[in-house]
Amino acid sequence: MLGKNNNQHLSATDFTPLDQVASQRRLPFSPGVLALVLLAASAAVIMLYLVIARAVIFQTEPESAEITISGLSFNIGDNYLLLTGVYQVEASADGYHPLTQNIEVTEQATQNVKLELQPLPGNLSVSSELTEIEVSIDDELRSTVPGTIEGINRGLHQIEFKKYRYFPLQQEIDIVGLGTTQSLNVSLLPAWGEMHFDSQPQGADLYIDDRPVGQTPLKTEVLETGSKLRLEYPGYKTYTKQVTVKAGTSEQHELIKMIVSDGTLRISSMPEGANITIDSQFFGTTPVDLPLAPFKQYDVGLFLEGYIKTTKKVSLEPEKTTAMQVRLQPNIGSIALTISPADAQILIDNRDQGTGSRTLSLTAKPHTLTVTKPGYEPKSLTVTPRPGHQQALNIKLLTLEDAYWASRPPVIKSPVGSELKLFRPQQSFILGAPRRQPGRRANEAERNVGLERPFYLGRKEISNTQFRRWQEHSSSAIKGQSLDMNNQPVANVSWEQAALFCNWLSRQEGLPPFYLIEDGLISGFDWESHGYRLPTEAEWAWAAKVNNDGNSEIFPWESGLYPPINVLDNYADQSAAKFLSFTIANYNDNYPVSADIGSFKPNNKGLYNMSGNVSEWVNDFYDIRPHRGAPIMDPRGPISGNRHVIRGASWALGSRTELRLSYRQAGTDGQLDVGFRIARYVDSPGVTP
Helix, strand or coil, X not given: CCCCCCCCCCCHHHCCCHHHHHHHCCCCCCHHHHHHHHHHHHHHHHHHHHHHCEEEEEEEECCCCEEEECCCCEEECCEEEECCEEEEEEEECCCECCEEEEEEECCCCEEEEEEECCECCEEEEEEECCCCEEEEECCEEEEEECEEEEEECCEEEEXXXXXXXXXXXXXXXEECCCCCEEEEEECCCECEEEEEECEECCCCEEEECCEEEEECCEEEEEECCCEEEEEECCCECCEEEEECCCCXXXXXXXXXXXXXXXXXXXXXXXXXXXXXXXXXXXXXXXXEEEEECCCCEEEEEEECCEECCEEEEEECCCCCEEEEEEECCECEEEEEEEEECCCCEEEECCEEEEECCEEEEEEECCEEEEEECCCEECEEEEECCCCCCEEEEEEECEEHHHHHHHCCCCEEECCCCCEEEEECCCEEEEECCCCCCCCCCCCCCCEEEEECCCEEEECCCCEHHHHHCCCCCCCCEECCEECCCCCCECCCCCHHHHHHXXXXXXXXXXXXXXXXXXXXXEEEECCCCCCCEXXXXXXXXXXXXXXXXXXXXXXXXXXXXXXXXXXXXXXXXXXXXXXXXXCCCCCCCCCCCCCCCCCCCCCCCCCXXXXXXXXXXXXXXXXXXXXXXXXXXXXXXXCCCCCEEEEXXXXXXXXXXXXXXXXXXXXXXXXXXXXXXXXXXXXXXXXXX
């Protein structure tokens, strides 16, 4: 047979009757012969279907499920013969949700298909002598019973029944499901006993678990699991307590003495924020509402800085609000201000008080006084007027530039303790010397330069001790005369060593290094840096040769004559005649080699040994080109070179040429009479006003 359960079938009714065909068209053979031919063809079709169809075995849960398949199918036992393609399968069974599923029949000879139907939920019919019982299933509130709870999933469930005044009941119930309804009868046990309540005064409204019960004295139910008691009486504070009584018993509660209700004291002040004391205890600041016991007199004090303290007496009535409003009287003092510049603006606590000198009347409390004017650095300070007294203040604003320099110390100390002095030259002068100056050398070509950028310059040369804090070093000796004593200037150092020492100082102080390093060697300069460095030749020359009137000096002494008459600095003197080929006649400074740093008197700029003791490395590469045009401001020297400039005389020099303040040498390596002093800019460019 073809098909099952509404599937397609082959029968004689699927063909047109032969007599009708014959009536429509006359055939060349008899109807009997035609019928035999058609039956043979049908059998051939069926045999072909059986050959090319694929077997599909359906496994259903439950096994009793009925299956309906769309399209042509042939059923033999549990097997269905289906042609390849997609089919819609429907399965149904009593107590289960119907299932519709698409399957694809492939070329595989046999396929197994599992069809699992989901059971319908069940219902629970609950009966009880009580009403309005709350039901929770698996901790989820579902409904109230008696009644039927529908749609409970099949399986074990924790079900709890609860009702006020009764002990809760928990049960584990296995729900069968499949659309069936199960029955359950519920009986809850009473959870209350009785308690007698009385109060003073009597007649208080009594509530149990927020439910009104009556007025005291009375007897009422109280739960064994605990009930909330509340008593209310006009003019008295509400009384609350948790009470419990064992179920089925009766108890007497002790007499409840109720407390008279507080009154409310509402305190406000002008201005607000006054401190409040009541009977000398602090109670906050105004405005505020304070609950206080009635029928008692209180001493209320209000205090606000800058105002006169106010005290008042007050008493309250139960459950009533008493308002206390106080206007505080200011406690006044005066401050006479003298202001410069005269049109500077005055602010008191950020409130405008006008411009120029004036006398201000202020409350006797701390105030922030600010004086400001565009282009000047504002000044702020705290003033506290004294009642009955006038205070005088003189305030002078500094311009932004003056304020900037006031914040920069005139003298600073490096990490090794050497002092550096601040200089702000703003001055042009001539580097080098005129051709006709006696002793002039060819490398002293005149150059017109100027200095604008402020800088610090070491007051003394760097000593051996200071240098050795960076690295071990020996300044050596000559003819048994040591150059290596702690306070002697470091010598026998190359320009590169001096520059690297400056970078080390910058690192110690957290300043950006001035010298750029590549492969351990100096490759350039960072002129934006305000780290430690060697002075430029222009800075060194200005500090050594330009006097306080702006004129250039030939020698470090006033006469301008050679040789020096008085001992001024450490030069090649008679004490060194045993090992120097040239010494100054009739000059003895008593130091055959270098003296301690800071020996002899400083020059007119407060700098020591600028003209002697040791010659000094400066930052510039060496050149001899003149410049006669407009001054080169803050000259940095040539961009590159193979030697650096050395300035100043030393303990080994003493000729007219060498003692002139324009004298210059060049070198790279260390020399026994060459040391250095340090410098640095005040700030990076653009910081200075």
